[in-house]
Amino acid sequence: YVLVAHVVNDDTDQKAQRQRAFIQQLEKKKISVTRIFHDDKVFFGLRAPSEMFEDYQYLLKVSDSCNWCGDERGSVTQSTSLSCRYVLFFLSENLDELLMKHVFETMFCLHEVKFSCLNCIHYQSNPVIDYIMSACVFLSCRCYLGEKVALYYLWLGLYTKLLIPAAVLGVIVFLYGLAFFNTNPLITEVCQSDIIMCPRCDKRCTVWQLSETCTYAKVSHLFDNEGTVAFAMFMAIWATLFMELWKRHRARHVSEWKVYDWCEEEEELILEIVNDPNCQPKQFRHSYLRSTLVLILVTLMLMLIIGLAHALVVFRVVAAPLMSEGKWDFIKDHANIVAVILGAVLHYVTIQIMTRVNRWVSLKLCDIEKTNSFAATERSFTVKMFTFQFFTLFSSLFYVAFFLGRINGHPGNYVRIAGWRLEECHPSGCLTDLFIQMAVIMLLKQTLNNIFEFTGPWLKNCLSRSHAKKLERKCGHCYRKACRDEQGRVEPCDICKLRDWLCNYHLANTDAFSLFNEYLEMVVQFSFTTIFVAAFPLAPLLALINNIFEIRLDAIKMVRLERRLVPGKTNDIGVWTNVLEVIGVLAVIANGLVIGVTSDFIPRLVYRYHYGPCTNGSTQTHCMQGYINDTLSTAFMTHQAVKKDFGLEQMVLNGFNVTQCSYRDYRSDEDYALTSQFWLVLAVRFAFVILFEHVVVVCKFIAAWFVPDNPTQVKNDRMHDKLARLKEEIR
Secondary structure, eight states, rough: OEEEEEEOOOTHHHHHHHHHHHHHHHHHHHEEEEEETTTTEEEEEEEEEEHHHHHHHHHHHHSSSSOSSSOGOOOHHHHHHHHHHHHHOOOOOOTTHHHHHTTTOOEEEOOOHHHHHHHHOOOOOOHHHHHHHHHHHOSSSSHHHHHHHHEEEEEEEHHHHHHHHOOOOOHHHHHEEEEEEEEHHHHHHHOOOEEEEEESSSSOOOOOEEGGGGGHHHHHHHHHSSSHHHHHHHHHHHHHHHHHHHHHHHHHHHTTTTTTTHHHHHHHHHHHHHHHHTOOOOOOOOOOOHHHHHHHHHHHHHHHHHHHHHHHHHHHHHHHHHHHHHSOOOHHHHHHHHHHHHHHHHHHHHHHHHHHHHHHHHHHHHHTOOOHHHHHOOOHHHHHHHHHHHHHHHHHHHHHHHHHSSSSTOOOOOOOTTTOOOOOOOBBSSSHHHHHHHHHHHHHHHHHHHHHHHHHHHHHHHHHHHHHHHHHHHHHSOGGGGGTTTOOOOOOOOHHHHHHHHHHHTOOOOTTTTHHHHHHHHHHHHHHHHTTHHHHHTTHHHHHHHHHHHHHHHHIIIIIBBBBOOOOSSSSOHHHHHHHHHHHHHHHHHHHIIIIIISSHHHHHHHHIIGGGGGGGGOOSSSTTTTTHHHEEEEEEEEEHHHSSOOOGGGGEEEEESSEEEESSBOOOTOBBBBBBHHHHHHHHHHHHHHHHHHHHHHHHHHHSSOSSHHHHHHHHHHHHHHHHHHHHOO
């Protein structure tokens, strides 16, 4: 482990005294300290004593959570990993305060020689690294970066593999809609219609013909068709199967790694005892006052996030009418679609800003809670951060999915915000608005995040290469014969050490939450892939393409462009398992509501079997002929309330005055009351949602029961392992 500080020549300086006192404290713990000066900086190389390995090994062997016999010293890499964990554990007692007061500039766990050469200038083919890049999993590097990182790549690898069938089926659903692109009677009805529609906004908008939105109707059918229902059911069951298969996959590997029974609390206790044999355990505490305060602050934060979603709604409401009177004909003709796209881009910008705010707030709330261990803090932070991010990402999508076009009123009684009329759905349905919103956010988020996430460390690494080349010329060749002792063990000279330390120093910084960022990115993607997949069947395909690059970019970044993550043991992905299971349940509810409430699947079903031409047994016309006209109601200018909403200048089309116009709703032409067809459709919608959710939930339970969490082979191997250990002990 390496600490870096600025050189202070004045011995009376308070920073120099604090720095010296801290280093002396480390030396008392038998941590060897190597000092190397370079320019205006001093590097402190820290190495844990060999006695620590023996104590740690023995305590882990006799602990309740051990199901292995301690091969931690079998590898130099494993010993280095443990040394980093131990040194960091000791440093964490006082170092945070010293870093805040700028006594030390930074700290990092040193990459191994073969890896640090890779980071800097000696990029030679390394079988371990080549395996990481090709197999996409850090299994061979588990002892180098720890089980935490290995499990992340294990989870991401399985998730990416299982996205393949979901992506294939999503493409099939998309192609199914494309196959009937030109022959669908609903599209034909819109494109050949002579129906005059009511103005989309107050004052500035005029009446328009339904046939103008022919392209929009075609796009809507690509995603709002019969195949969407089956695909949504498949994805809900897929999410459950993924979780069950992941539990089996995890159990098999953690059993091989001998950490099946590993316990985080015992690990921290062991490190505390190794650090101080007279230590006292941290007591568990719970304060109802602190919990109440945190709950209130979380509620206020969620209200702020929902308020931002309302602000985006107001932007769309205001933008559409303003653009409809613009100078460019294209924007005037497609004002609503442009407003939706701009709203989605603005939503993405809001997400980027709120991500930083959410992180800061989550950390402050964890400070208020005062948890008794880092593991508890990490769990608490994960739950809070994901909750805030979920509301930030999905609040606007929930509005588009379930409220857009349903609370806007009707001619003569429109709902307004600050004088502006709420936006309406297209006569072909509201699902396309949701699709546009999801597509823009998903594409921008995944593409730009990967670009910025990789190019930042890469540029920093390129700029720092000159320092390493300069030192290489001084030494001649890294790890020359002069750098080895009589037994042939490597003990580099100061120039070699400094070169490696500078290589690590100039890499991008990592911290305790670096791996959290990777998990959060992927779990958010999992949410997009499952929760609103009924509106965007191509989401699994986009996720698959992104993940193919993501795995490799993350591997290159961790090994070549970033400082080494402090290796950590674990046997699970922690609280993320619970988060993923919650997302699976939300996916069932959301997709049921999207199909039943947002899409036109139910109104079409009701029309086909209750109001359409096939109701009376007619086979001469298509069963959906006349559906679009059936979903429209008529507003007459003779009605006083309608006159107030629409001015005479708005009711002009191609120079002719219009006395009536149509709008999307099931209302009477006389008194604008809701018709019996509206109530029938609403009843069928609710019945479908309840039926869909119950059927899918039952299927999820059956799938979870059918696929055991633990493979039989793992259970048998663990029993044999325990029996062998007990026999060895008695012998």
